[in-house]
Amino acid sequence: MSEHPLSHAADEKLICVVLPRFNMNSLTTLIEPLRIANYISDKPLYEWQFLSPGGGNITASNGMTVECDDLRDIPHTATIILFGSWGAERNTDHHLISWLRQSARHGIRLIGVETGAYILARAGLLYGKQATTHWSLYPGFSETFADIEPSEQLYTMDKQIMTCAGGTATADLMLHLMQDQHSPDLASEVSSQMLHQSIRAPETLQRPIVNTGSGHVNPIILEVTRFLERxxxxxIPIPDLCRRTGVPQRKLERLFRRDLGCTIVQFYRQLKLQYARTLLVSTNMNIREISVACGFNSMSYFSHCFSKTFGRKPSLYRMSWPDDQPEPIWHGTMYSFIKKPQKDIA
Structure with missing residues (x-):
């Protein structure tokens, strides 16, 4: 990947700090708007460089590598963008945290991408601020950092400290900053060059609450699933749920069967189990605390349901990407759940 050594030529200087198993898509999607802006402008507008604690070739989750320098002093006008992904939610690198704190004291702008937000939070840099991370880790993030205002949106703009959910949202964040730093016309042209049809606002939701693939979901189902996720x-007993929505139970069950291929109870239980899995891999909560947080009255029933759904006991699911696996596997998603006929867990 092309690296631009920092000089005095470009207006904006970005320091991309990558951690092992980072998401390459998030990195390249962030850099591409900058490259295009340089391509269509009269002079270089952006420069970027790659750093990582200890330096060396850092391997992304897709197996590609980026050659990085070690952490060092950088210009106070630069922007640090911290890319974390698999395992970074448990990263406690004291050297990195100290470097980030020192950079913040010097007024350097910091952006945490995906689980990079976890590390900014551990450094105490998100205290009392609004922050986001990838939606799959949102439950663990909100449980771990009670002094932060979590928001499941694409990115947050909080003066010196920003956070981003990752993926294609990094392009929206860069284009948004480009509008402010240069001009809306430049950002619009770059967006067009990328075939990125519109620049999404920070508060845009990361995902639909239910994704069936077809997109044909009754509005009643959307309302109910949003309520259950909250x-x-x-x-929530099913009769109470029906009273809240004003929909007869037989009709609501029929809609769930038709649109999602499962009963209300099955869907609600799957939501709870997905939430539990996220807490297992991204927090230090014990299994009893997690079962309670996910609405299970019995820890043994929780363990039984979890094992039947994900093929492993909760106690064996504390790492999202175990060291003995060549690549991560994340079976039992909501997508796979609604794509096959469901049987009740005995």
């Missing part, structure tokens, strides 16, 4: 730790 009440993961509760036990």
């Amino acid at each position: 009440h993961i730790e509760d036990h």
Whole structure:
């Protein structure tokens, strides 16, 4: 990957700090708007460089590598963008955290991408601020950092400290900053060159609550699933749910069967188990605490349901990418759940 050594030529200087198993898509999608802006402008507007604690060739989650220098002093006008992904939610590198704190004291702008937000939070740089991370880690992030205002959106703009969910949202963040730093016309042209049809606002939701693949979901189902996701730790009886929505139980069950291929109870339980899996891999909560947080009255029933759904006991699911696996495997997603007929867990 092309690296631009920092000089005085470009207006904006970006320091991309990558950690092992980082998401290459997030990195390249962030850099591409900068490259195009340089391509269509009269002079270089952006420069970027890759750093990592200890330096060397850092391997991304897709197996590609980026050659990095070690952490060092950087210009106070630069922007640090911290890329974390698999395993970074447990990263406690004291040298990195100290370097980030020192950079913040010097007024350097910091952006945490995906689980990079975890490390900014551990450095105390997100205290009292709005922050986001990838939606799959959002439950663990909100449980771990009670002094942060979590928001499941594409990116957050909080003066010196920003966060981004990763993926294609990194392009939106860069284009948004490009509008402010240069001009809306430049950002629009870069967006067109990328075939990125519109620049999404920071508060844009990361995902639909239900994704069937076809997109044909009754609005009643959307309303109910949103409500259930807001009440993961509760036990909502189906008759109460029907009274809240004003929809007869037989009709609601029929809609769930038709659009999602499961009963309301099965869907609600799957939501709870997905939430539990995220807490297992991204927090230090014990299994009993997690079962309670996910609305299970019995820890043994929780363990039984979890094992039947994901093929492993909760105690064996504390790492999202174990060291003995050549690549991560994340079976039992909501997509796979609604794509096959469901049987009740005995």
